[in-house]
Amino acid sequence: MDKHPRTYEGKTEIKIEHPDMIICRCEEVTLAQIIEAISEGARTVDEVKRRTRAGMGLCQGRTCSRLVRHLLAQHTGQNFHQIPPMTARVPVRPIALEVLASLEDDTNG
């Protein structure tokens, strides 16, 4: 899978070692599933979310959406910073009040 160009400028580079690696812990979405979604045409975090549920879990994408952006950058050749973060973090699944209260405004990346 290393044939994809690495023109993105993200801070973390995800070593793609194991397709079963869990990217979204809350929804148990694997790396292979995310890459499949991208190869099917997903180009934004929201599109990946709709196809795989990554980002819909208890933490509402706090843990995984950054990783998904990196993967999108890596696999589509886009610049990391041009990939918008997840839009609505409305609880689509239950989320603890405490977690919601601790959300910071990280819309800049």
Place this chain on the structure above:
Amino acid sequence: MAKKHAVIIGGGIIGASCAYYLAKSGLSVTLMDKGGLCTEASKASQGHLFLWELPPVNVILARESKKLYMQLIDELDVDLEFRPTGSMSIAETPESLVSLAQTCEQLQAIGVDCEVLDRATVLRREPNLSTHITGGASFPEDAQLNPLIVTIGLVEGARKWGATIRLNTEVIGIQIDNSQTIKAVETNNGTIQTDYVVNAAGAWSGMIADMANLHLPVMPRKGILMVLDQVPQDVMNCKIIMASGYLDSLKSGNKTAVAANIQQTRGGNVLLGSSRAFAGFDKVVNPEVISEMARRCLRFFPCLKGMQVIRSWAGLRPYSPDMIPIISDTKVKGFYVASGHEGVGITMAPITGLLISQLINNQTPLLPLEPLSINRFDPEISA
């Protein structure tokens, strides 16, 4: 003589109440909505009967409305889930307690039952509140009910008195004859001739008024609500607990305002509000706003931190520039307005329907209607 016919535009709680009181008074009534019944602000709301929103004219409307609710409990065939819960307003600083006490004095002068409480009393009544609070006030006349059931109950009541309900029927034009009298209402499902029209289209009522060449400065004011999982009823003894800053948040202007407004329903779920913003007709739930609402709530009730937020949604309050509703006849004969209830439309629904019915039937109104007239926004008349 044939019965006079009234078309009511808007199947929210206000249109439902107008339909009920008009049908009961003997008119032939058609209630129409572009969508379903109770799908907009009325569905998005909490069910707080808020008896002390200033200015005084609102307090009087709310008081008469609550009396009508007590009658509706017997009149309607459904259980409105009415509970005489009372409400409590909580101050977090010495200054806000002083200002809350001043508000109470003003309210007592117009007959509102309320009592300022010191910190110890508040914490004795509500042991789960955070101890940083400085005091509060109680409003024993406030109450709670289920706005969805009220709306449906009123519509079913209207139907019993012969009203016709037309859903998925969007009003697209109003026909007026040369003598400035209502002729007909045009919809996507055809045109209906009518003697009277009641504009109860909530946040959209300004657009309906435009169709009749009338100026009605009602604007959508977005409010977001979250619902939490069920918690035991003894977590909150008083079922409606608001930050003392709530009244200030009503005057927030263009900024997004958030003030904790925490309610527990009969089923045990906690409803968490409230926010106010002018954002056009947009109903997106903004993550930063619900996050702030969550922080405010936890500031009052730290024990709720592990609770799950199940859902959140936004509704559009029909905002009137002076925060007083418009319950009025107009320059167009036969065209009436029942709108602009902002954050108290659930509270004021029954009195609004009754006053509209009294206006249309030329009966002496229960309350003076001048302060509620659309004329206050007409520079030619109000000057």
